[in-house]
Amino acid sequence: MSSLLLLRHREISNLNRLDIYVKNGGFKAFKKAVTGLQPQQVIDEVKTSGLRGRGGAGFPTGMKWSFLPTNLWPHYVVANADESEPGTFKDRELLEQNPFQFLEGLAIASYAVQAHTAYVYLRGEFWQQAAFLDRCIAEMQKAGYLGDQLFGSDYSLRIYTHLGAGAYVCGEETALLESIEGKMGQPRLRPPFPAVEGLYGKPTVINNVETLANLPYIIEHGAAKFMQYGTAKSPGVKIFSLSGSVNRPGNYELPLGSTFRELIFGLGGGIPAGHKIKAILPAGASSSIILADEKALDTPMDYESVPALGAQLGSASVIVVDDSIRMDWLVNKTVHFFRHESCGKCTPCREGTYWMSHLTEKIVHAHRKEDVQLLNTVARQMQNKCLCALGEFSIMAVMTAIEKFPEDFTASKGR
């Protein structure tokens, strides 16, 4: 038995082998759903569990499933394995070490919305993981967990992998759909939302890999047991990808509501000797930067509590910044990332990220006050105008860094 819900492979060796996975209770939940539950019951159970999307938005998963109209078919489920947020590497570990739990979750989600075709969209750089998943899927098919008339029912399901080609923006769900459809990965207009008009214009659910990996547990053990973990509004466990100025970076599974201190100084082993913690980026490059004071460190990591610090939990890619790092240097990095990844469709993001990158570059070298003010202005000018979240989030680190660490943007003495 494993005390972990998601990173079970750390306690059970070779869990990424089908026989081992099955031996450890694998596919019991999927079989239970297909043979014993109505699709609506599955949706209700997941709704009750309060499971929220683990890709960053934190939207209630069961509620998202219930948006699909039942008079338009077919339905599709797409697993978002585009994991490209800097500082996020949780889905990769699941895909490599516990793939069957993820695939079982994908199968359960498909059954819940009565989709017979599901896709796993992987970022282009994950070609090895995709090949591995293809083998897993083939094995599942051979063993009767995928295909026609599963477990003697009339439910059939096929899963296909699809590789992207190296664009962060394809993690945005509508850009992801465009990519699967063979078009340029640029976000679509919303509304309509994918639940109503998604892949090939049909109702589609898009869920993060980690979200899906939670489903077997919920279906097998029930929503109530799931809710014993985490907090009331953010139930369950989360894989935190910890990186940056910590002694033990890596993926850590903790109940939601655990504090930053527990993660960074507990599991993470604290800050390297001789340095002090300075800031936290809880959501990778898309973060609003948190000043790492005592209050912040004792803040629970869940979807409700983090906003009190002026930030979002996001995908929980916790990047730790210590006092050896200047924020102007850091912001230059994040801004260059977004400038590189901007799809270019909308004016503010296309021109704004380009402009900001020139400004941050200048600031790192010359620290002119006018440039810092202009940088802040440009960021503000982009705000609430962009077509998708990429543009909107690209400015958060910029504005919060300037606000909370103004001294890092001035010329320093002796540093």
Add this chain to the structure above:
Amino acid sequence: MANEIKLTIDGKQVTVPAGTLIVDAARELGIDIPVFCYHPKMEPVGMCRMCLVEVGRPVVDRATNQPVLESDGTPKLQFGPKMETACTTPVSAGMVVIGMSDKVKAARNDVLEFLLTSHPLDCPICDKGGECPLQNLTMGFGKGTSRFNFEDKQHNQKHVPLGELIYLDRERCIQCGRCVRFQKDLADDPVIGFYQRGRNLVIDTSSEPGFDSIFSGNTTDICPVGALTTADFRFGARPWELKSAASLCNHCAVGCNLTYNTRREAKSDGKVVIKRAMPRQNENVNEIWLCDKGRFGYHFAESHQRLEKPLIRKDGELVESTWEEAQDLAAKALRAYGFRFISLASGRLSNEDLYEMKQLTENLHGQACLYSPMAGGNLTPLIGYANPQGLSSVGKGTVIVVAASNLHQEAPIWWMQVRAAVKRGAKLIVVNARSTRLDKFASAVVRYRFGREAEAILSLVPGSETSGESGKMMTEAENLVVIYGSDGIGLEGSRQVSAASAELLRATNLLGKPGSGLLPIWQRANDQGAWDTGFTPPDDLVKVVSEADGVLIAGADPAGDHPAYAAALKKAKFIIVQEQFLTKTAQLADIVFPVQSMLERDGSYTNGMRRVQRFMPVVEKLPGTRPDYLVTAQLRQKVVHSNLEFISAAQVFMVLAAHLPDYQNLTYARLMETVPQHPILGRSDVYYGGTSFENRQGLGVQLDSAANRREAYSLPAAPSVQNDLPDLEHAEELMAVPVAELLDTGTITQKSVLLGKRTSTPFALMHPKTAQQKGLAPGEKAKISLAGVTYQTVVRVDESVPTLHVLLPRSLGIPLEKPTLVKMAQ
């Protein structure tokens, strides 16, 4: 009224149909919300973010479903945390839109600042200057200075030829996507697209030749900056230097309305020259589009090869003469040879020209021949498609049958509109021997072996055992439009096709409504006008011509088209030609009168839908030339001593309106009437719809049909089934059939050098098996023997072409007027 929404924009109330976008609703109020990527003829994308406005919606109590009210009784409004794009948001009841607040003004200012960061300072040399949405909106809403560091501007390639007709400046492009969306959604030629991402997003073309689309010119109209420019107009003139003249395209039967922009310039020796052709909005004809043939194909008028002096034959040679001498000679000849007189006219002539020719022909008791291999022009006054709105509003409930036509090449704008109609819910049935660019939108495709066109059309008659799904579609339809062309048929085939098409309409009982009728795709702009004035194609033109004593030819070059006609003309006793160029026919004439092109004069054309439209003079007439109608009238005066009362086109029109049955109540003034059109385009806000011109010179008048007027009429009998087709299985020859290519080398088309590279080259299209049988290799040269003459061509293969047949394009050097047996070899 149901489905009408009332909302408030900037304090003013407006009521619009449900589904209207905020930006369009605002225009109804005269409020112009600035846009770049939005275009009223395309689906909105909300990319440029220029149209952000504040949107408030009435709050509704979820529990009671009642609107929540403020203390003063007005509905409580909920404004979103973010502004919304007016171009993607449909109106809703009680909506309040604010476009005049500081927040919105700041947003527009910000977006413009972003757009101008890497936009080059090209205004002094950019063609768009003066009609540039970016300029106008910057003046209206932007900053006077830029905070962006000049050295950081991203540079990109300038003057990138996307093919030789359209140039792209990648620095100027603001990535609005209008061009890409037009090509993909409206033209179905996705040959340009975005490449790379972010600030590096650029337009590129994926076709060879570049930008391979006959609609490419339209993207330069809708481009909101000077990124896409035409080779025709590049560095030509400043918009404010240009004068506008309303005219019509004279290349096909659609009758696109256009505006020619002219300028009197020193470098052209003080002449007024045409700088470009632009679409003139007529939602009932061409909306705001032109095909490239019309847009770039006007240069014939300015060609140096234009005839300027009358020519008469002296001692076997054509020599220059005077009008006096030539006209006297012509009159003398006609008085002498008048008793077997024929006139041969084409749809290149205006109604006025044709009317005068018909009068002269009648005066001389002659035969008025229409130079056209198509039949059916006598049916259109009876059952023609007489929808005053043309095809641009056709949708659900209408079945469109397109028979024997390669519509994309024969009438490009109608092809665009048929496609759009299908998207709106109309059903398309294609009846053709081979595949064309209509097949993919068709609900049903009926194939036939060349020669069995009529049978195939009649197989659709509902209730017949062959009609199947298509028959069912037609019994459920509210309207039926039957369009027929000349793909693979000659005059005889056309008679069969037109009669079968008429019978199909009659049998479905859908005649008598504006939305139903017969629509022939004439080969020339005013063929319908020619039919209406009394010209008909003779069964055997060769016979008629060779037996004639006196022949008057205007607007046609039969000798250039077919050696049989040249031989026939040589047999005629006296030939008078009215022409703009020294064509092969003119070279055989006894007298050649140099005439004006339609750009130097006014007149009227009747398009294929029987809409009579007027065109105005654009450039000064070439000295020494006269309009066709005047030449013929003066000839009449000399021959039969008629009163030369008519010296203007307007006066001729008055007379023909009085005498031609359907043209009563028409006047030039009526042809010039306009009504407000939707979408509201062509005003000072060029950003909204592009640089098409508002139509203030006339929408023309749609003639009605006898069927719609509920008058009695009789149709020809349905054609009988062809049983006497030649047996090709055991023949050495192949059956060659003529087909249309849009960019051919017709008399006026070939003078536009710009289109030279896009002009089709001769080809012989056949089934791969047929090629194999005859030892021919696809893509390789081959010889074709036709009536004893051998021609060179290139073999092309297509599996949809019936075996044992070969398709040859008209007007590309190989004379083929009707299905003819030919021999082919390597």
